[in-house]
Amino acid sequence: MTAGIRPGAPRPPVPDGPVAIVGAGTMGAGLAQIAASAGRRVVLHSRTGTRLDQARTGIEDSLRRLARRAAADGTKAPDPAVVLGRIHTTTRLEDCAGAAVVIESIAEDRTAKQELFARLDRLCADAAFLASNTSGIPIGDIAAATARPERVVGTHFFSPVPVMRLCEIVRGPRTGDDTVAAARTFAAEIGKESVLVERDTPGFIxxxxxxxxxxxxxxxxxxxxxxxxxxxxxxxxxxxxxxxxxxxxxxxxxxxxxxxxxxxxxxxxxxxxxxxxxxxxxxxxxxxxxxxxxxxxxxxxxxxxx
Structure with missing residues (x-):
């Protein structure tokens, strides 16, 4: 069954609640920035406080550049202080519990992703979906580590995240239609345009x-x-x-x-x-x-x- 949202059709809402971003590298920091800029509360997780400090500094620098550019162009940009105030950083994965949306953005290591998704599946039972920002690992392999593979989807964003508009939504072999629809809705909420990868093929599109x-x-x-x-x-x-x-x-x-x-x-x-x-x-x-x-x-x- 092919899922998607017809042009002009109403998009199903994504539940209110924080967005958990697991991984605070360049991609994770960018995801935290755009989600917070869209008005969402964000929990940004990394195993080390140093990486989180670097991520917050990078987000602040990016927001200030956008603000300066907007001022020069006569346009409006999000207030850096307001956006940063929506981002909570943590080294405790347990702080992701209760998230409405979870996006993983750690290194491209299949085993590490599977172990992480097994934990997130238990912690974030009420999340609309668990997403991986992988650029090539099959979503089916990642979803196999969970008890709810129908709620696992690929959301492949592009670097630099605050600038690039595309998000590939990748359907795994058992990803549900409602999960695909929710992922596309969320991508639109944070200002991205999505394309749907129907077959979980290596490298996607x-x-x-x-x-x-x-x-x-x-x-x-x-x-x-x-x-x-x-x-x-x-x-x-x-x-x-x-x-x-x-x-x-x-x-x-x-x-x-x-x-x-x-x-x-x-x-x-x-x-x-x-x-x-x-x-x-x-x-x-x-x-x-x-x-x-x-x-x-x-x-x-x-x-x-x-």
Missing amino acids: TTRLLTVLILEAVRMVEEGTCTAADLDRACRLGFGHPMGPLASVDLSGLDVFQDVAAALHRATANPVFRAPALLAELVAAGHHGRKTGRGFHDYTATTGAP
Whole structure:
């Protein structure tokens, strides 16, 4: 049965209550920001207080940038103090109990996600849905760790979360229609547009397509066809991409992308997902992109990538 919300049809409401975000990295912090900006109370969880402090600082900086930009444009932005006041940070997973919506955004580790969802299933029995922000791990595998797989769904957001409008809603083999509808409603509530991935296929829609593009871009640079700077410039000017594929993978992390490509290759046995040697060489050298100062581009200068 295909679930979805027809254009113009009324959307079923998502129950009032806090949104629990588990994982306070770049994606988790961004999710906390947009949920709080939309008026929701947020519980942001991480295992370490240091990560939570970094997340709160990052959220505050992002909100202040948006406020300055809005003031310059004559538009309105959320009050940073009000938004931050809606976000409660915690190292206790038990504080997520009672959440109306739960979104997991931890590292792409299947076992870790399964263990987490087993705990969240017990703690958050009244949540409208339990969602994973995974970019490629099958939702069915994650849902199998719970007693309510029909309430588990994929909500794949894009970085930077406050800016990117897309959210892939991923249906697992046992995800219920009401869960899909609730996830789409929530995505709209926090200002995102969603597409529905009906088949729980590795890489979903965008990760699968983007991985092929990035790997081919790496091959072209490896072969000496062009420089990374010119390849990214060609994609921006010729295709209208806001960011070239190599700058994009620098932002997400070459080490993360290497794992994604390897997982897709294992799952599909499709040679298009076989990574070039150049990718492995950069990762082994510690050049993981923006977070290390160098990837396909050099970020040690203030100007960043071309």
